[in-house]
Amino acid sequence: MTSRPFALVVELDGHGAHPAAWHADGRTTRGLLRGARVAETVRAAERAGFTAATFEDAPLAPGLSHGARVDAVQRAAFAAPLTSAIGLIPVTHAVYAEPFHLATQLATADFASSGRAGWIVGVDPDARIAASSGREPVDAAQAAADASATVEVARRLWDSWEDDAAIRDTASWRYLDRERVHYIDFEGESFSVKGPSIIPRPPQGQLPIIADASAGVPADVALVASSANATVSAARAAGAGLVWLELEVALDHAGLTGAERVARLDAHEPWAVGPFGRYLGDAAGLVELLTGLLGQVDGVRLRPAVLDEDLDELGRAVLPALRRAGAHTPPAVGATLRESLGLPASVNRYSTKAVTA
């Protein structure tokens, strides 16, 4: 067992992971798109003690209106001043987007949350996304390369101001010391970015970067669909410091078992079995399952079937039991996401000062 904290992360998208979740919660599309919904769900997640919340996104139109969602970075930013401990991790797609804008947006979310922002890098080569931004489509390999280049640009931009660049020196009347602000001069295959950043270095220095283990993007945290040794070892070998398991959940709730709840919703639209594991059952079983993962993976991202119902059960029965068992500690008020995840403080690649060990 490592001393690394075990991360419990929850996805807060839409009505929930089940495609028919909207039949269960009775909420309208427009109600779901309001800030009030973000506030309600993220506060519930923080109260429950989750390490972080994630905000799914996709650059394509939903098939049906109830799948609509507002920009994930903005949802994370909206959640920032309403919370004080939970990490806020939006998905941002990185293949066709402007790297400079992504880096600035994410740094802003980090400032607004005092260092609690992360980034799930979306890698989707879909030609329809290219068409929406007027760019040429790329294949999967190029998509991974371009997303990786986007990550590199973001990392350089976040370091392009040293922490003490705003010197406010009244002797020389200089607000800024230009020697502590750096052009990044990134020259890539598909784009180049001059820099420096237009926003100072974010509170965390480097935001934790999270990506699917199969995405081919260098990340601090790899998301895996299986806790099998081979899968986890491969993700670690590819450079991820932390590995999180993806898990869909539907808990017993209001007199119905998880399986019964899913069956009812499946009658409207079946919940197709995807790459992720799925847990249907009572809270005690989920606690046992999660406890069993300690030492195998560094955390779990839960995708609740119906947010209104499962988030409630998770907060009421699952997280308190894990806390009592010593398997999970809620994030501390004021802690950065890096701290909550047990990632080391980030060192600035451009720092002109000697780094002491």
Add this chain to the structure above:
Amino acid sequence: MTDPMPRNQIQFGVFFQGVNFSTIWTEPESGSQTDFESFRRIIQTAERGLFTAFFLGEGLRLREHLGRLHELDVVGRPDAQTQLAALAAITTRIGLVATQNATYNDPVDLAHRLQSLDLLSDGRAAWNVVTTDNAWTGANFRRGGYLDHADRYTHAEDVVNTVRAVWDSWDDDDTPGLVARELKHYDVRTFGRLPRSPQEHPVLFQAGDSSEGRDFAARNADVIFSAHGQFEDAKVFAADIRRRTALAGRPEDDLKIFPGQQFVLAETDAEAQEKARWVVERQITPATALAFLENVWGTSLQNYDPDGPLPDIDPVVDVTGETRGAGFRAQKTRETVAAWRARAEAEDLSIRELVIAVGGRSQGGIVGSYRSVAELLARFADERVVDGFNVSPYLVPSGLDDIVNHLVPELQERGVYPSEYRGDTLREHLGLRAPLSRRGGRADAARTAPSFDLV
């Protein structure tokens, strides 16, 4: 008995600048430019004072001076829309205006993010449309410097129309419609991802001051910013804008006028004048005075004493440029230098004194006691010279306290400032009609037509 006719009113917006020398950073009360708490304090003060909107600027490359990063002014700003999304969570009524570049944002992504902000905030978002054509900014973006100066407004109009088409793409039964548009430099094709907000579209702001810029606003914008914040100047500007708006086929009050303005206020006129002196001396430091001249001279003047006479050397003017613009600018530089020299000589001004005289906000600002400024603003309201002012506080985060605590009550007493928010959305606060592409029944004009010059 009927009530007397209510007086016409003015409104306030606030511009959190984050760049330029008008924000004083040297004093103990100068707070952080970056910490969220500074933004929280300003916007919550503004909302307490019933301000119509909170406004964030955008510059997509850090300013340089003589080829190196400019060091003297506050700098380092958040992404406007992300910051406004965070601020939406801690406010309920105030409008949220994001300056966003039409050249270096992808229109579909831009439309989606603005619509996101509008939905998250229950209908309080606005887009301040700016255009940039320089390749220097383009060095941070995929397309680089792809746009000719002459094309910038044409392209901006294409982008505005594309953005509106995305906003209009969901029909009344919430089915996303196709948006496919050919812009001059690229084509876009997408299905809109979101329904419209309670105010239908984000409000459109624009700030161009050239004849072309004013016409762009008259055709497209809901609100125009200007630098014309003094009474007579503002009156001329308003007449011009209303004429252009009518020529664009719109009611002449369809485009609201909000000049940017600095207010220096105190109990008495004399105290306010003294405070204005204090402000300008901190805005134009000795180093800033030299840099201001260096911008015109085009060369380092670090060997000159800011408290001494103007440089005796000639400006370095770029005469190698082949375009008419370069020659025009060179001529303009020589004229500026000649005029400044004449003025400095006639009034016996040092470098810093001259820069304070020509570049200081004290000349363009409104200075006076709460009472006399309220009287002046009542005149602005009575004569319908402006619809409001976009206030640039010279201190962050305390810079609105005077206005909200003292000036607003004086204005309210005179009936020339709102005593409550008019509605829930920014469009309602401003008294705007429906979005331009959604007037007169079917709303999809922008989706099918190449432009909507006349609505």
